[in-house]
Amino acid sequence: MDFMVFQYPMITVQACLDGILLGILFALIAYGMALQWGVMNIINIAQGDLVILGGYIAYFMYLYGIHPAWGVIVSPIIMYFVGVGIYKLVINKVVDRDLFISILATFGISILFMQLMNFAFGADVVLANSGYGTTFLFDSAVVLPNSKIFSAFISILFAICLVIYMKKSKLGRAIRATAQNARAAKILGVDTEKVYAATFGINAALCGVAGALISITFTIHPYMGLPYTIRSFMIVIVAGLGNLPGVALSGMGLGVFEEFADYILGTEFRIGSVFLLLVLILVYRRFKLSRKREYLK
Amino acid sequence: MNKNSILYLSILIFGLAAPFIFPAFKVQLSILCVLIVLATTWNIQGGEMGYNTFGNILFYGLGMYLCASVQVGMFFPLAEWTESGGEKTFVHTPTQFFQGMAVGLVVAAVVPTIVAGLIGYAILGLRGHYFAICTLGLGVAAGEISGGIEIIGAGQGFTTPPFPNVGGLEARGEFFYFLSFGALILTFIAVRAIYSTRFKLILNAIRDNEDKAEAMGIETMKYKIIGWMVSAFFCGLAGGIMGGLVGYIDSTDVAFDGREMGVFMVLMAILGGKGTLWGPVIGATVFHIFKEGFWTFFLGWQYVALGVLIVVIVIYFPEGIMGWLREKYPERFGEVVDEADRKAQVELK
Numbered sequence: 001m002d003f004m005v006f007q008y009p010m011i012t013v014q015a016c017l018d019g020i021l022l023g024i025l026f027a028l029i030a031y032g033m034a035l036q037w038g039v040m041n042i043i044n045i046a047q048g049d050l051v052i053l054g055g056y057i058a059y060f061m062y063l064y065g066i067h068p069a070w071g072v073i074v075s076p077i078i079m080y081f082v083g084v085g086i087y088k089l090v091i092n093k094v095v096d097r098d099l100f101i102s103i104l105a106t107f108g109i110s111i112l113f114m115q116l117m118n119f120a121f122g123a124d125v126v127l128a129n130s131g132y133g134t135t136f137l138f139d140s141a142v143v144l145p146n147s148k149i150f151s152a153f154i155s156i157l158f159a160i161c162l163v164i165y166m167k168k169s170k171l172g173r174a175i176r177a178t179a180q181n182a183r184a185a186k187i188l189g190v191d192t193e194k195v196y197a198a199t200f201g202i203n204a205a206l207c208g209v210a211g212a213l214i215s216i217t218f219t220i221h222p223y224m225g226l227p228y229t230i231r232s233f234m235i236v237i238v239a240g241l242g243n244l245p246g247v248a249l250s251g252m253g254l255g256v257f258e259e260f261a262d263y264i265l266g267t268e269f270r271i272g273s274v275f276l277l278l279v280l281i282l283v284y285r286r287f288k289l290s291r292k293r294e295y296l297k
Numbered sequence: 298m299n300k301n302s303i304l305y306l307s308i309l310i311f312g313l314a315a316p317f318i319f320p321a322f323k324v325q326l327s328i329l330c331v332l333i334v335l336a337t338t339w340n341i342q343g344g345e346m347g348y349n350t351f352g353n354i355l356f357y358g359l360g361m362y363l364c365a366s367v368q369v370g371m372f373f374p375l376a377e378w379t380e381s382g383g384e385k386t387f388v389h390t391p392t393q394f395f396q397g398m399a400v401g402l403v404v405a406a407v408v409p410t411i412v413a414g415l416i417g418y419a420i421l422g423l424r425g426h427y428f429a430i431c432t433l434g435l436g437v438a439a440g441e442i443s444g445g446i447e448i449i450g451a452g453q454g455f456t457t458p459p460f461p462n463v464g465g466l467e468a469r470g471e472f473f474y475f476l477s478f479g480a481l482i483l484t485f486i487a488v489r490a491i492y493s494t495r496f497k498l499i500l501n502a503i504r505d506n507e508d509k510a511e512a513m514g515i516e517t518m519k520y521k522i523i524g525w526m527v528s529a530f531f532c533g534l535a536g537g538i539m540g541g542l543v544g545y546i547d548s549t550d551v552a553f554d555g556r557e558m559g560v561f562m563v564l565m566a567i568l569g570g571k572g573t574l575w576g577p578v579i580g581a582t583v584f585h586i587f588k589e590g591f592w593t594f595f596l597g598w599q600y601v602a603l604g605v606l607i608v609v610i611v612i613y614f615p616e617g618i619m620g621w622l623r624e625k626y627p628e629r630f631g632e633v634v635d636e637a638d639r640k641a642q643v644e645l646k
Contacts, residue, residue, distance in 0.1 A: 119601075230434055230437070272442040272445065286423050
């Protein structure tokens with residue numbers, strides 16, 4: 001236990017800023033999950049592994065001498081096709097089936113990806129160094145790496161672009177229509193199969209952006225996928241589907257919570273506290289709903 | 298004697314003779330017994346009750362840690378044991394070992410049952426995929442948290458007491474084999490007894506339509522919790538045995554291994570056929586043979602194979618082996634088939 005947080009107020013400021021910048025990234029991943037959950041009614045356990053894969057793309061560009069920030073553009077393009085490939089191979093066979101089937105199938109994909117990445121890239125913790133330097137605030141009491149500010153900025157940019165795209169473009173309209181009522185959309189001439197593939201691709205592309213940013217800002221490791229899945233799931237259930245400001249806010253809240261858990265409980269309990277928070281949130285909502293004789297379903 | 302009792306008797310005799318027929322595979326056979334126990338108890342939730350849990354690994358890991366801790370803690374200071382990494386400073390005498398194991402197994406079975414009862418009310422109120430993800434989180438959280446607790450070895454692991462030097466090398470394998478086989482028999486008898494009562498029908502009612510079951514006046518929550526407690530009891534027992542068998546407990550790789558054991562139990566039950574008595578047994582056996590083959594011949598690629606296997610099983614065999622058999626030979630399952638109707642259905646397909 002470490003109560004530094006309460007003795008040095010600047011650490012609180014530091015943790016909050018770190019948490020908010022981190023949370024924006026989480027919100028981007030969660031937005032992808034909310035998108036596919038809303039449209040296809042699928043919970044993708046491999047979400048986090050797509051993030052890590054996107055991160056490795058940026059890392060490889062860094063290894064070959066290209067600045068990793070370009071990964072923000074290259075990674076989503078590659079990941080879009082990876083996502084469409086996964087959809088064509090596996091997801092289209094589980095779309096209309098029991099939700100548990102999709103959870104288990106994507107769990108299988110997650111294990112597969114985890115191990116393939118372990119073979120391809122090794123089990124080391126890696127970081128793509130962007131060389132952006134750091135910003136000091138409040139007489140150097142608060143240290144912010146510029147890469148974190150950069151990643152938050154890019155995440156917001158991508159989120160805004162996506163929202164506009166979903167509102168204005170033809171595909172975006174088709175996606176929203178399918179989310180509302182797949183059958184009606186089909187009758188009115190929307191090729192739902194294509195919409196599903198595109199949704200999964202867009203989700204994977206978002207994961208690619210987030211992964212590239214994570215590889216610049218933090219570290220990546222083949223086995224780090226599952227916590228990202230759980231975080232995005234948690235953000236989505238707190239915010240609800242299709243509530244973008246809610247996703248952004250609860251993402252930031254989660255980021256701040258994690259930073260404080262890190263300071264107070266210690267780094268070894270960081271991931272554990274995220275998973276425990278998920279359980280607590282679900283149980284809290286269950287009791288809240290059970291008063292109205294309803295349940296989470 | 299009817300057909301069933303001959304079948305059970307022959308399986309019992311085979312089980313008792315197995316370690317002497319295949320002396321080289323004693324450890325594998327013990328692991329198979331544990332896997333069958335896990336798959337059968339998962340089936341109570343996932344198959345009969347319709348609550349697909351990833352969280353039974355919690356009870357398994359809990360049982361594992363509890364059994365080993367009790368076995369050590371009864372005679373020696375636990376903290377020093379884990380700190381020394383199980384070096385030769387403390388040695389269990391045979392009496393101490395077996396006494397510790399017996400008490401440890403009881404604790405390993407009872408405490409997870411109580412835990413299941415306590416958290417059951419909160420967790421089992423969730424439904425569908427929320428329940429699945431919540432239990433997944435529970436299992437991973439338990440692994441991460443136990444990996445940070447110093448007294449049970451934290452990150453460096455916990456060495457369980459080595460088998461005492463009685464009866465030579467063969468004795469260890471035979472002891473653990475008969476222990477796990479005993480657990481398997483106990484589980485099977487208990488589950489079979491449960492499945493012949495009203496309790497099973499209630500569980501099935503909950504699976505098919507929980508709201509209606511509630512409307513019919515069944516206290517669904519009570520039965521859900523009892524079902525989970527039964528699972529937890531046997532999962533804890535299996536965990537305790539497995540801890541002694543493996544001889545080393547690590548928080549995320551052995552005990553709360555959601556990535557391996559936690560998925561295995563789901564997979565085995567689905568492969569064999571959810572919601573049947575024999576499905577998990579067959580599924581576990583087939584899965585174990587496959588897995589050992591993969592693990593031996595594709596060393597290093599086993600997780601890739603596992604991932605592909607999960608996807609293939611889930612997509613192409615969601616009904617499992619028993620479901621497939623049932624479709625092929627419905628007469629054997631006591632279903633009356635109208636030949637003309639069947640032909641018409643085949644033609645429709």
